[in-house]
Structure formats: structure tokens, C-alpha cells
Amino acid sequence: MIRRFLRDRAASAVGGGMLAGWALTLAVYRPGFAMYDTLMQYRQVLSGxxxxxxxxxxxxxxxxxxxxxxxxxxxxxxxxxxxxxGFALLALPLARAGRVRAALALGVIAILPPFLGWQVVVLKDAQMTAALLAAVGLIGGAGLAGRRPGGAEWLGAAALLLYAVLVRANAVFAVAPLVAMLLPLGWRWRTALALGGIAATIALSPLVNHRLLGASDSGVTRTQPIYDLAAIAVRAPGAATGLPPPVVAHIRARGCVKPYFWDPLSDSGPCGDDVAPLAHMPMARLDLLWVQAIAAHPLAYAAHRLAHLNSTDRWLVPWRWPGAAPTIRSERNDLALRSPGAIARALQRFGGYVVETPIGWPFVWIGLALAGLVALDGEAVLARALFVSALAGEASFAAVSIASDLRYHLWMMIAAAIGLAVGWPAFDRRRLCIGLALVAFACIPAIVARIALPLPPQTYAGMLDWAD
Known part of the structure; x- marks a missing residue:
């Protein structure tokens, strides 16, 4: 009776803490930060x-x-x-089960500056993360409470997961494995479900976006092939990429193929005119050209993708690699989208310092997710699902990514952190310690790079022209 009473008190305290965290977040950060992408989307909302x-x-x-x-x-x-x-639905059953430290750890994870600092920016990445967290809370919370999720919980989670895959183009690479791992299936069925879910989402998303949701085709699907084709052309002279030699020479001279992002090749970029033939090429022909170039020059393609992967995962990069610090104020606009107050801005500035530590390095969280997955030595369905989701989502960046913003990795980092908290009793401590030691070892060259490499420009325009 006493133990049950203490657990109920702990659960009440944890619930109160989560409620306070929610209320304080709304109060301090209202009405949320609006970045450039936010403005562009709001203009569409206003125009219809x-x-x-x-x-x-x-x-x-x-x-x-x-x-x-x-x-x-x-x-x-x-x-x-x-x-x-999402955090509350996971923390409450942990507290009721006597795992108060794990419940408190979830509260700490929720307020980490790299996480909360980006979650208060109205962007698709934060929307995806919020939807996934709530879905995991509905399904995973039931599991932590020792029961199977009910029909209403599955229905709510399904709606949230559907929204997540529609709101972020590469979310499906994290969502499909997550669903497969949460279901009571064998590994063959899980693999088939994950791969089938990815294939079906890729095939159906354009139909949903264009026919059901009424969006026009902006050409966004061309960005990945254009980025990769330009990189192959620069790295493998004479490659059949649809770009003539003088154009390739200009792209190389201007340094428009950058590991950091594809933007110099965009319509408004310094090499936008150079790749215009690719931008106006029929999509089927562009995709074929893309696949053929990769097959003909796999080493050039691999070198390009690895360079970008290093950039987006922030391993061997300079100190203050752009795109990590949470935004301090809303983008200047004529749409009456305001900025939060002084306290929020101060907290965001603090977050800008924290992201320069290993807490804000995606490769560290990839290593932690891998270490956690390998170290699991017992029944830990939720932790395993979170680790697999994080790693599968990150693996997609090796082939499907054109920019290096930290916010793209928000779900992976949070999923890895939650997995470590909820899976703690099921870890083989020896394997986990070895994994953590390897992660720490990988941080050594990262620290050296941040000391030795020149400081990059801190503006968008500066990064466009920077010879990296």
C-alpha cells in the first residue's frame, strides 16, 4: 500500500511537471517563431x-x-x-511503475535547448516531431503501462503518423520502421511492412498532395537529382549529366556544389541558370539521367554524398557550422507574424551555445542510438522501435538530403534520447559502455576539426559564396 501510494504521488508530481512545462512553453514562447519557410507557407494559407x-x-x-x-x-x-x-504519455506510466528517474529523464530531454529551442519554431520539422511524439506516447505509453493499445489509441496514432509523413518528405523513412517495430510481428514481416510502407508513401504522396490537398507541382522533386548531377559533373569530368563542359567549368569555378546545401544551384542561386536545362527537363528523363550518372560514376557520387552526410551530421565541420542555433526572432515580414518576448530570445541565445556542444551534434545521437540498439538485451519494444526509427531515418540522409540544418535531425535526436531513458533496464551494461566509449572517441576528431578549420560565414549570403 505504501509503495503504491508513493508511486501515485510520484506520478502526480511527474504529471504536474509535464503540465507546467507545457504551460510555461506556451507562455514564454508565444506566439512561436516564424522563419522564412513559415512566411512562405502563411502566404499560401492567406491566398488559398x-x-x-x-x-x-x-x-x-x-x-x-x-x-x-x-x-x-x-x-x-x-x-x-x-x-x-507525447512526453507526458510516456512519463506517467514510467512513474506509476516506480521508474521515477526515467520519467524525470524524459522531462529533462523535453527541455533540452536544441530540442525545445527548435520545437517552438513553426516549421514542418517541428510539426513532424510533435506528431511522432504524440503517436509514440499513445502506443508506447500503453506498452509501458503493461497493456495493449486500444482501438482509439491506434486510430489517433494512425492519424498523427499520416500527418507526419505528409508534412516532411523523408519522414516515411523513420515512420514506417517505427510502425513495423511497434507491431507484434516477426522480423521478415516487419521488414516487408517497413519497405512496403516506404514504397507506398513515395508513390501516393504526390497524388495526395496534388489531387486531394490541391497543391500545384513546384518542381521540388527535381532538387535532389539536380544537386547530385551537378556534383557528379564536377567530380567526374566528362560524365553524362546533361550539363555541357563550359557549364560544368563555371559551376566548378563558382564553387556552386557545396556539401552544406544545394541552394547555389537553385533558381535564385549563382549557378541557377547553369542547371536550368535540368530544371526544365521532363521528370522521367531527369530521373533516368540521374540513375545512369550514379551507376556510371559511383565513386564520384559516393564522395559527394559522404561530404554532404558529414556536413549535415556535423562531424568534421568548423565551429559554429550554420543552421544549428535556434532562431532568436521571427523573420522580418509584413504579415503581422510577431516574435516571442525577451525571455524567449534569451533562452534561444543560450540554446545557440548548447548546440555547439556534443548535445547539438547529430552524429553523437546516431552513435547513441546505435549503441543503445546493440546493447539491448531484453524485452524493450519501445526503445528498440525508437532506435530503429532514428537510425533508419538518418540512413535516408545518405541519399535523400540537400541541406544541413540541425532541425532536420530533431526527431532522430529526441527518439535516441527517449530510447535510452525508457530502455535503461534492458541494456547489457558492458556493451552499452563500449558503445558510449566509441561515441566519445568519435568526438575527438570532431573537436579537432572545430578548432582547426576556419570559421564559416554566419549569413546565408556568405554561405552561398563561401569556398568550402
Whole structure:
């Protein structure tokens, strides 16, 4: 009786803490930060004309929430609420089971500056993370409570997972494995379900975006082939990439193929005119050219993708590699999208310092997820599912990624952290310590790189022209 009473008190305290975290987040960070992508999407919401460069599912949700208020506030409230709800649904059963330290660890994870600092920015990455956290809370929380999820929980989770894959193009690489691992299936069925889910989502998403959600084709699907073809052309002179030698020479001279991002090759970039023939090529022909170039020059392609992977995972990069620090204020605009107050800005500045530590390095969390997965030595369905989701999602960046912003890795980092907290009793301590030691060892060259490499420009325009 006494033990049960103490567990109930602990659960009440944890629940109160989660509720306080949610309320304080809303109070301190209202109405949420609006970045450039936020502005572009809000213009579509106001005009009623959508394209698929930004997720039309998010724009439609924003449109549906308009009666609750103008600006970014409705979406901000929604994503913050789902974020804290996911943590609460996992922490409460842990506390009731006597695992108070694990429940408290989830509270610490929720307020880590690299996580919360990006979660209060109204962007598709935060929307995806919030939806996934709430879905995991519904299904995983039931498992932690020692019961099977009910029909209503599965239905709610399914809606959230569907939104997650529609709001972020490569979310399916994390979502499909997550679902497969949470279901009571054998490994063959899990693999088939994950691969089938990925294939079906890739095939059906354009139909949903264009026909069901009414978005026009913006050409966003061309960015990946253009980025890779330009890189192959620069790294393998004479390669059949659809770019003539003088154009390739100009792209090389301007340094437009950058590991950091594809933007110099965009319409408004310094080499946009050079790749215009690719941008206007029929999609089927562009995809064929892309596949043929990769097959003909695998080493050039691999070198390019590894360079980008290093950049986006922030391993051997300079100190203050751009795109990591949470934004301090909303982008200047004429749409009445305001910035949060002074306390929020101060906390975001603090987050800017924290992301320069290993806490803000995606490769560290990849290593932690891998170490946790290998060290699991018992029944830990939720932890295993989170680790697999994090690693599968990150693996997709090896082939499907064109920019290096930290926010793209938000789900992976949080999933790895939660997996470590909830899976703790099931770890083989020896294997886990070996894994943690290897992660620490990988940090050594990362620290050396941050000391030795020159400081990069801290502006978008500077990165466009920087010879990296």
C-alpha cells in the first residue's frame, strides 16, 4: 500500500511537471517563431493557393485552425501541445511503475535547448516531431503501462503518423520502421511492412498532395537529382549529366556544389541558370539521367554524398557550422507574424551555445542510438522501435538530403534520447559502455576539426559564396 501510494504521488508530481512545462512553453514562447519557410507557407494559407514546395498538409491544417486565431499562434499551440503530450504519455506510466528517474529523464530531454529551442519554431520539422511524439506516447505509453493499445489509441496514432509523413518528405523513412517495430510481428514481416510502407508513401504522396490537398507541382522533386548531377559533373569530368563542359567549368569555378546545401544551384542561386536545362527537363528523363550518372560514376557520387552526410551530421565541420542555433526572432515580414518576448530570445541565445556542444551534434545521437540498439538485451519494444526509427531515418540522409540544418535531425535526436531513458533496464551494461566509449572517441576528431578549420560565414549570403 505504501509503495503504491508513493508511486501515485510520484506520478502526480511527474504529471504536474509535464503540465507546467507545457504551460510555461506556451507562455514564454508565444506566439512561436516564424522563419522564412513559415512566411512562405502563411502566404499560401492567406491566398488559398498551395504548392508542394512546402507541405500542403501543414497549410491545410493551418487553414483549418484559422478560426482559433491569426498568425502562427494556432499551429504553435498545436505543435507544443502534441510535443508535451507525447512526453507526458510516456512519463506517467514510467512513474506509476516506480521508474521515477526515467520519467524525470524524459522531462529533462523535453527541455533540452536544441530540442525545445527548435520545437517552438513553426516549421514542418517541428510539426513532424510533435506528431511522432504524440503517436509514440499513445502506443508506447500503453506498452509501458503493461497493456495493449486500444482501438482509439491506434486510430489517433494512425492519424498523427499520416500527418507526419505528409508534412516532411523523408519522414516515411523513420515512420514506417517505427510502425513495423511497434507491431507484434516477426522480423521478415516487419521488414516487408517497413519497405512496403516506404514504397507506398513515395508513390501516393504526390497524388495526395496534388489531387486531394490541391497543391500545384513546384518542381521540388527535381532538387535532389539536380544537386547530385551537378556534383557528379564536377567530380567526374566528362560524365553524362546533361550539363555541357563550359557549364560544368563555371559551376566548378563558382564553387556552386557545396556539401552544406544545394541552394547555389537553385533558381535564385549563382549557378541557377547553369542547371536550368535540368530544371526544365521532363521528370522521367531527369530521373533516368540521374540513375545512369550514379551507376556510371559511383565513386564520384559516393564522395559527394559522404561530404554532404558529414556536413549535415556535423562531424568534421568548423565551429559554429550554420543552421544549428535556434532562431532568436521571427523573420522580418509584413504579415503581422510577431516574435516571442525577451525571455524567449534569451533562452534561444543560450540554446545557440548548447548546440555547439556534443548535445547539438547529430552524429553523437546516431552513435547513441546505435549503441543503445546493440546493447539491448531484453524485452524493450519501445526503445528498440525508437532506435530503429532514428537510425533508419538518418540512413535516408545518405541519399535523400540537400541541406544541413540541425532541425532536420530533431526527431532522430529526441527518439535516441527517449530510447535510452525508457530502455535503461534492458541494456547489457558492458556493451552499452563500449558503445558510449566509441561515441566519445568519435568526438575527438570532431573537436579537432572545430578548432582547426576556419570559421564559416554566419549569413546565408556568405554561405552561398563561401569556398568550402
Amino acid at each position: 493557393r498551395f504548392d508542394d514546395w512546402h507541405p500542403p498538409a501543414m497549410a491545410r491544417l493551418w487553414q483549418a485552425l484559422a478560426p482559433f486565431g491569426g498568425g502562427q499562434a494556432p499551429l504553435f499551440v498545436a505543435q507544443v501541445t502534441l510535443y508535451w503530450l
